[in-house]
Structures are given as structure tokens and as C-alpha cells.
Amino acid sequence: xxxxxxxxxxxxxxxxxxxxxxxxxxxxxxxxxxxxxxxxxxxxxxxxxxxxxxxxxxxxxxxxxxxxxxxxxxxxxxxxxxxxxxxxxxxxxxxxxxxxxxxxxxxxxxxxxxxxxxxxxxxxxxxxxxxxxxxxxxxxxxxxxxxxxxxxxxxxxxxxxxxxxxxxxxxxxxxxxxxxxxxxxxxxxxxxxxxxxxxxxxxxxxxx
Ligand code: C5P
Numbered sequence: 001x002x003x004x005x006x007x008x009x010x011x012x013x014x015x016x017x018x019x020x021x022x023x024x025x026x027x028x029x030x031x032x033x034x035x036x037x038x039x040x041x042x043x044x045x046x047x048x049x050x051x052x053x054x055x056x057x058x059x060x061x062x063x064x065x066x067x068x069x070x071x072x073x074x075x076x077x078x079x080x081x082x083x084x085x086x087x088x089x090x091x092x093x094x095x096x097x098x099x100x101x102x103x104x105x106x107x108x109x110x111x112x113x114x115x116x117x118x119x120x121x122x123x124x125x126x127x128x129x130x131x132x133x134x135x136x137x138x139x140x141x142x143x144x145x146x147x148x149x150x151x152x153x154x155x156x157x158x159x160x161x162x163x164x165x166x167x168x169x170x171x172x173x174x175x176x177x178x179x180x181x182x183x184x185x186x187x188x189x190x191x192x193x194x195x196x197x198x199x200x201x202x203x204x205x206x207x208x
């Protein structure tokens with residue numbers, strides 16, 4: 001099977017997930033599979049919760065990129081993988097995995113996927129979702145408090161100490177590696193349509 005790997009990067013709360021979900025909607029679940037970089041955060045089983053809470057989750061070293069690389073390679077070769085499931089409330093990888101079956105379109109989503117050259121070279125199309133920082137932090141506050149078991153104070157503290165400085169140091173500069181920069185992520189209907197057409201063209205070309 002011919003595959004196309006689409007990388008979707010961008011800051012926290014930029015709309016990466018919305019864009020990835022819209023690609024699934026337009027091509028169908030059999031055609032698109034998604035690997036989320038967050039699921040490849042390194043395990044910290046021997047570290048107490050209080051310490052895990054304080055780790056810097058926005059630095060490239062926080063991720064097990066070798067496992068992610070192996071999984072992309074496997075999917076490209078038509079082999080299913082067991083993607084780990086991350087538990088944000090525990091600040092650790094859970095013991096659950098989900099089977100990801102190979103599909104013609106492999107979407108890779110995460111804040112720092114363009115920072116790692118060994119992952120970057122596996123992508124056919126690199127998309128950076130560019131959303132204003134104020135919009136991103138507002139979205140993050142709502143999401144982290146509602147879904148990730150955080151307090152408002154903890155989200156603000158983490159944003160100022162690690163999320164913002166790491167964004168400026170690693171995420172924003174990685175935008176230079178993008179092929180396409182999409183303002184406003186999943187809400188940008190014109191950009192989504194162009195991306196869909198581009199993927200369709202590539203898939204057709206590969207099938208000739
Ligand atoms: O979905 P999003 O792109 O926002 O996910 C990435 C964010 O998840 C990072 O900015 C990181 O700070 C956050 N994260 C967290 N706690 C963890 C692991 C990741 O707040 N234990």
C-alpha cells in the first residue's frame with residue numbers, strides 16, 4: 001500500500017486536533033490513521049506524582065521519539081502498531097494501548113514533531129497550525145481544567161514557566177520546516193479544502 005504521512009504541528013491549543021479530525025471526517029477512518037506525539041511521552045513509573053507534576057513537558061527530550069519513529073516506519077510498511085495512551089491526570093503513560101491499523105494517510109500530530117529530524121524526514125507534507133498565543137492559552141485553560149484535572153493556578157504557572165518559553169525556543173522556530181502554514185487551524189475551511197485536494201492528488205499519483 002502506498003502511504004502519505006502528514007505532519008501537523010503547532011503550539012498548544014492551536015487547533016491541531018481539530019484539523020486532524022477534519023481530515024479523518026473527509027477521508028474516512030479506513031483511509032486515515034492518527035498518531036499523537038503526546039502518547040509518546042516517556043514513562044516515569046519510578047517517579048512520585050509530585051515530581052512528575054513538575055516536569056517540563058514542552059521540551060523535546062520529554063518524548064520517546066525512537067518508539068514513534070518505529071511506529072511510523074511499521075505503519076508505512078503495512079504493519080499495525082500498539083500506540084500507547086497517555087494519562088494527563090497521572091502525568092504518565094497509562095498501561096493501555098490502542099491498535100492503529102495501517103492506512104493510506106498517516107497523520108502525525110504534536111507540538112514538537114518538526115523539531116526531531118528523524119521524524120521530520122518521514123513526513124510527505126508538513127503543516128504548521130498558526131494560532132495567536134492569547135487564543136491558544138484561553139483554549140488551554142478551559143481544556144486542562146475541564147479534561148485534564150488541572151486548577152486554573154496550575155495551568156497559569158505551567159504556561160509561564162515551561163509552555164511559553166519552550167514554545168518560543170522550539171515550537172515557533174520549527175515552523176520554518178513547514179510546507180504549509182495554516183492560520184486558525186481546523187476553522188480555516190479554505191486551507192482544509194486545499195490540503196484535502198493535495199492529499200487526494202498524491203494518493204491518486206501513488207496508485208498509478
Ligand atoms: O494537545 P496539546 O498540543 O496542547 O498537548 C501538548 C501539551 O500537553 C504540552 O504543551 C504540555 O505542556 C502538556 N502536558 C501537560 N501535562 C503532561 C503532559 C503534557 O500539561 N503530563
